[in-house]
Amino acid sequence: MSGIYIHIPFCQSFCIYCDFYSVTECSKRELYIDALEREIVRRKGDIKGVPRTIYIGGGTPSLLSPAQLERVKSLLDEHFDLSSIEEFTIEVNPDDITPEYAAVLKGLGVNRVSMGVQSFDDGNLKWMRRRHTSDQASLAYRYLREAGFDNISMDLIFGYKGYDISDEEAFAIWESDVRAMVDLHPEHISAYQMSVEPGSMLALSGKYVEPSQEFCERCYDLLVSLLESAGYLQYEISNFSLPGYFSKHNSSYWDRVPYLGLGAAAHSFDGEGRSWNPDDLGKYISGASKGWGEEYSEILSEEEMLEEKVMLGLRKRSGVSLDEAEYDQLSRNILRLEKQGLILFDPSTRTITIPRSRLFISDSIIAELFV
Numbered sequence: 001m002s003g004i005y006i007h008i009p010f011c012q013s014f015c016i017y018c019d020f021y022s023v024t025e026c027s028k029r030e031l032y033i034d035a036l037e038r039e040i041v042r043r044k045g046d047i048k049g050v051p052r053t054i055y056i057g058g059g060t061p062s063l064l065s066p067a068q069l070e071r072v073k074s075l076l077d078e079h080f081d082l083s084s085i086e087e088f089t090i091e092v093n094p095d096d097i098t099p100e101y102a103a104v105l106k107g108l109g110v111n112r113v114s115m116g117v118q119s120f121d122d123g124n125l126k127w128m129r130r131r132h133t134s135d136q137a138s139l140a141y142r143y144l145r146e147a148g149f150d151n152i153s154m155d156l157i158f159g160y161k162g163y164d165i166s167d168e169e170a171f172a173i174w175e176s177d178v179r180a181m182v183d184l185h186p187e188h189i190s191a192y193q194m195s196v197e198p199g200s201m202l203a204l205s206g207k208y209v210e211p212s213q214e215f216c217e218r219c220y221d222l223l224v225s226l227l228e229s230a231g232y233l234q235y236e237i238s239n240f241s242l243p244g245y246f247s248k249h250n251s252s253y254w255d256r257v258p259y260l261g262l263g264a265a266a267h268s269f270d271g272e273g274r275s276w277n278p279d280d281l282g283k284y285i286s287g288a289s290k291g292w293g294e295e296y297s298e299i300l301s302e303e304e305m306l307e308e309k310v311m312l313g314l315r316k317r318s319g320v321s322l323d324e325a326e327y328d329q330l331s332r333n334i335l336r337l338e339k340q341g342l343i344l345f346d347p348s349t350r351t352i353t354i355p356r357s358r359l360f361i362s363d364s365i366i367a368e369l370f371v
Helices: 026-046 066-079 100-105 122-128 134-146 166-185 201-205 215-229 249-256 281-285 302-313 323-341 356-368
Strands: 004-007 051-058 087-092 110-117 153-158 186-193 232-237 239-241 259-262 267-269 273-276 297-299 343-348 351-353
Touching: 004 249, 026 066, 026 259, 026 281, 051 249, 066 100, 087 249, 100 134, 110 122, 110 134, 110 186, 122 323, 134 153, 134 166, 153 166, 153 215, 166 215, 186 215, 215 356, 232 249, 249 302, 302 323, 323 343, 323 356
Parallel strands: 004 051, 004 259, 051 087, 087 110, 110 153, 153 186
Antiparallel strands: 186 239, 232 239, 259 267, 267 273, 273 297, 343 351
């Protein structure tokens, strides 16, 4: 089984923290969908097996009109076997959701909506340059429920201080954000730590001072604790769901299941190597029919595949299981890290997991496995 990812790069404005590929040239949406059709026709044979998931991400996919969304769905229906689709997700911004738009999504077969809320504090939302308010987020959630959606994911961001306030004030706002999310009780919650990414407005400003790691870890610990108390299962470092509602599409990434990525800046994986599309709207549109050459692909070495398997697998609470050869290669570091209490190891299945108490520093633990 495999998945299909479609990148919609259009945004009305840029959020202060974002480094995902996006453009504000919304007048080119029709040209973009024309190019998307050309890429689909050229690459439809690249998909491995029958797709199980579809994910439309961005950018802001909800900036597509109902007619444009219907055209994208028609292209998928025409060129792929969608008979086995279990999960069809689209990302939306709260201020784009009306009762009518929610009904369109439902009518197209979307069965999971991922909504970028980020905070319920209007001061923080304004600082982030988000387009919505807290009230709009709650209203959009209600519209999605009324349209019949029973699988809604919502995003939060933690580990930042948007203006000149103390750690305690910032922490209190974060606690309020988490409690507001729990009160709405979506099926799925993703929470990501804000980082200063090269190319983001935050980085380019040169003025932002990141809070201490101690503060960020305190925010993360509160998140895990409050969501666990509310019945959410933490199945990945940044992802929590009610029982039975984990993201099937994103889980396939961590399990290294092949997927086909379509659209500008989209990546694909076929089980042995990766390819990617240019993060340039003009180059994507002009080259969609013929492709972009070998410089946009790579074959992974055995060492790279093992590193990727462990890195992605250890994001999951269930961890990663190694074969005998893989274990032999990493055994010395596994035993060292286990002795230090940084990982758990089950010799009967050769499975490595990161304890809950160490998840916040998982990146450094994973790196230690390959020193």
